[in-house]
Amino acid sequence: MTRYVTDDVQEVREWLDRIYGSRLLMGSISDGAARLAVSVADAGSFRTTDLAIPGVFTCRNQNIDTVRVGVVVSGTATIDDGDAVNRYGPGDALMATFPRDDLLSRAENLRIRTVALPLDLLADVAGAATNGPAVPPRLLSRSALGPAASRVVADTITLTDELLTGPAAAHPLVVGNAARLLAAGVLAAFPTTLTLRDEIPADRADATPAVLRRAVDHIEAHYAEPGLSLADIAAAACATPQAVQYAFRRHHGTTPMGxxxxxxxxxxxxxxxxxxxxxxxxxxxxxxxxxxxxxxxxxxxxxxxxxxxxxxxxxx
Missing domain, CATH: 1.10.10 (Arc Repressor Mutant, subunit A)
Incomplete structure (x- = not known):
């Protein structure tokens, strides 16, 4: 476990670039508030971080090739992926990056715990392939499927941190199983095409005009709420998030968050x-x-x- 604290703006930029990769394009950091505190545990196949940066910070994540999931501890994070603008507060789990993303992110007095995993590991745990002629895996929702899913992610990251900081971290088998546990938690919390291949026919059948009407009614009543998520919309529509996705694509040519x-x-x-x-x-x-x-x-x-x-x- 490595821990670092600095209030030098250039060092803040260098550390964030080191953590998130060279494709992170830094934006602005509010003056006088750039005190970065970060703890990093690198297990090779995955890496966890606990990051705190006060004030307002903006950046662009472009073409990052790792899956990075986060849980907000305090403050807020806002992600604009070109299709929707999602805002997250304490306790919320979010998909911070997914391969081929092009995102604009904004943090306000944020402390967030994250884990970065290779897409190949998620595919292996899901029993899917990520190469060859098949269509690349897609993320279907940047928000976790409700509070229970957010808790799954938070609890899994906590358990993994405890393993990495204890004596068991010296055993490769423990680290390997911890990585697969993280991957399973991510797959359970966030819908992707890695895990929904067998559910597609049923979800398409459920993508009815009635489902769409209930979803639209809920959006029209709650669009001003920053925390409105796909999980909320699906619950109001009495359907799975995937069925709601198909309903919007079929009848409106967009996604629910779009x-x-x-x-x-x-x-x-x-x-x-x-x-x-x-x-x-x-x-x-x-x-x-x-x-x-x-x-x-x-x-x-x-x-x-x-x-x-x-x-x-x-x-x-």
């Missing part, structure tokens, strides 16, 4: 129309109110839908 993103964009559009720029209203503040923290990505998305940049709407 639909949430559309509804939130419409809310931002309404706020832009109603705002008074002479009174201090800004595009960035309105975008952030609805979970769009990256102004460039928000502007591009807004223009694609409304045909003009958001600043033009604000100036009307």
């Amino acid at each position: 639909y949430v993103r559309q509804v939130r964009l419409a809310a931002a559009h309404a706020d832009l129309l109603a705002a008074d720029p002479t009174g201090g209203a800004t595009v960035s503040a309105i975008a952030a109110r609805w979970g769009f923290y990256h102004l460039g990505r928000f502007s591009a998305y807004y223009r694609s839908v409304y045909g003009r940049p958001p600043r033009a709407t604000l100036a009307i």
